[in-house]
Amino acid sequence: MAWRLRLVPEKTTIDFFKLQWVTFGASVLAVVVSLLAVAVIGLNFGVDFKGGTTIRTESTQELDVGVYREALSGLSLGDVAITQVFDPGFRADQHVAQIRIEAQEGEEAITPEAIAAIEAALVAVDPAITFPSVESVGPKVSSELIWSAVLAIAAGALGIWIYVWLRFEWQFAVGTVAALIHDVVVTVGVFSIFQLKFDLTIVAALLTILGYSVNDTVVIFDRLRENLAKYKTMPLRDMMNLTANETLSRTIMTATTTLISLTCLIILGGDVIRGFVFAMLFGVVIGTYSTLYVAKNIVLMLGLDRSDKPKNGKPLDHEFANVDA
């Protein structure tokens, strides 16, 4: 037998429900803490959602955030946040900072005069400075962007719910969507607790998490449906354990390849998309967890109708179940 790298032994008999109250409790707690964090601490919205301006500066000289702050303090711009950006991909003499200025009272977008004044003030303290990007979003657009983001996630979850409901049973749809909400809420919670910048790209990441998590969940449900037809008398709990163990190798395998891709991106992909990749990285981990510990558990709690009566005149199993006797 040829050697193979195996993260999961060939045959596992893990009881995924042994600690179900602990894991389920942890999930509920994580969701509650995340919601509280968003409500109390709030999110560190980027200019996409809050309005305002971000300026990226780059200089060959060693930069001092304090000097920048002082240079801008005379311009009465309101809240100014300056952070230095580090990335392993930067050259030795590449010093990058991100300056964020809040939306100015009564302005739909920052005035060109204000930008010119800011740039002049910074050039005065650091003649080598350049401005690789300047982005300005008006408060009107930003509030619309928030709504379209919320709408996108809600529509995504709804679409998945309908699809899973049509392809499986309603209990599966509830379990899937509960797992999705869990993943998205906890990811947002992490962004709130660590005050990571939350902008439009993070919404794209959340939608991807939605897609990944559901993918993972559906694969297990697909196998569960097959087993339901195969073993008519096995208790549901045992059957779910059997299913999860049967598919565990695949679950871990896919999570690993995805994590490998994302790890390469987070290290080498540059600082511009780091937040975006981090959200996905976290989402894949939590999506895998929720597949094993949230989605199934909810289906088990809801119970399944396993009477042999065909539902809506169709057999309970799917079209591929009887391919081979």
Add this chain to the structure above:
Amino acid sequence: MLHTPLWKRLLIVAIIVWGILAALPNVFYTRVEQHNDANKAIAAAEGVATEDQAAARGLWPEVLPSALMSLGLDLRGGAHLLARVQVADVYAQRIDALWPEVRDALRDVRDQVGAVRRQPSVPGVLRVTISTPDGMAVALEKVRALATPVMTLTGAGASDLEVVAEGQDIVVQLSEAERVATDQRTVQQSLEIIRRRVDEVGTREPTIQRQGDDRILIQVPGIGSAQELKDLIGTTAKLSFHQVLGRTSDAGADPGARNKLVGDAYDKDIFYIIADEAVVGGEELTDAQPSFDQNGQPAVNFRFNPSGARAFGDYTAAHIGEPFAIVLDDEVISAPTIQAHIAGGSGIITGSFTVEESTNLAVLLRAGALPAKMTFLEERTIGPELGQDSIDAGKLAGIVGMVAVAAYMVLSYGLFGVFANIALAVNVILLIAVLSTIGATLTLPGIAGIVLTMGVAVDSNVLIYERIREELRDGKSPARSVELGFERAFSAILDSNVTGMITAVIMFMIGSGAVRGFAVTTGIGIFTSMFTAVYVTRLIVTTYINWQQPKALVV
């Protein structure tokens, strides 16, 4: 048993070959870009190529596909603006222009309505007081007679003015139907002007799109800053009508005092000496439409406002038989001869136009100045160096990620891992091929989408392989296990990809900019990865099984 029909095998191979050819231009990006630019320039010059252009064209064989993925602003650098057209400006202009007409109409029935006075009011609303309230009915009738029907799809026959009595006042404003129609025109016109302005500087692939009711999205790669772009679109085209004093082919001719020398827009060798002072300015032009003259030749109809009409009428009456010049941005676009006194403020420009030229001229005349002010809701400038850094970082991450995933697959599945990696490579090639062919724009999140697709693409293979392993464990023959593995994994592959597709479609529909770029690459990635996992891998694996006939199989 493990048989794939020949036509299917050929089709799969054909798709892969197409993918390689269509993806190839991206490997030689600058080369193909120069080739495409040269081709475009040569086509514009009607087939005449300069030496440089011919050389640039030779950089890429004509028979190969030459479509490239276009790079988004975040990768190429450039400026992005989201502008709101203040459509209400136009209501106010229209209503203000209406006042003289209302006054004149009411003057005719002075004995019944008494003195007429304009009252201050909010912009866009005309409020007129008449001193004899008894004459209100007559006054309303007179004012309503000024209205014209609005041509819309839904409100056909609706009047363009809403005229009501409020006590002693007559209140006139644009009707709802007219407002909608006006908004439509205003935004359309703004869009045309912006497009013309941006095209003038000849940057590559600008995006100028209408968004929602009154917004315009402008993305111009390669421009220095959003401010530069604003300056560019803010400059108004200046249109005016001048007396022509002479024609010359000498670019250095002395026009004389209070005259100026202006070139012809179409012929580089013709110059006109025109009076410095305009007879009528373009701001007095209210409309221009392509039409045909009495001989059936394409022409352009135009109309002035009352003061422009008066000035133009007086001038044409005095200068019959003389040429006059229509000057746009200091270039003569047409210098027709005045045939007759043009009264009433409307006229026709004839010339040797094609239908297309007359349409363009009408657009240019209308598009002289932006019809309404614009406010900028969103503006972004990305420097080209930042874009290049992002491309480099994305490339590196992509290559390292691919190698790492490939190595992991080989470690996990041995020979079958190699098969999966071939499928993965085909997947990436097809993804790039499709993106190039449909002209999708690659953004930084789009690159992330490609890298993520590589990670997820192997999922289908993993599902199939795990299934084959299970069937083998159940003691089935290698060929049977492979067949069952593909068959039984398909349902799970389909379900997981459909749900992925749902989120990609929603991202594309609701999202904008970065989110869309990501949705496009992941969405296409789902299709290509399903194709490669289900068909390409299957073809490789069945070919292997039929060829080697292994007694035992280790996946």
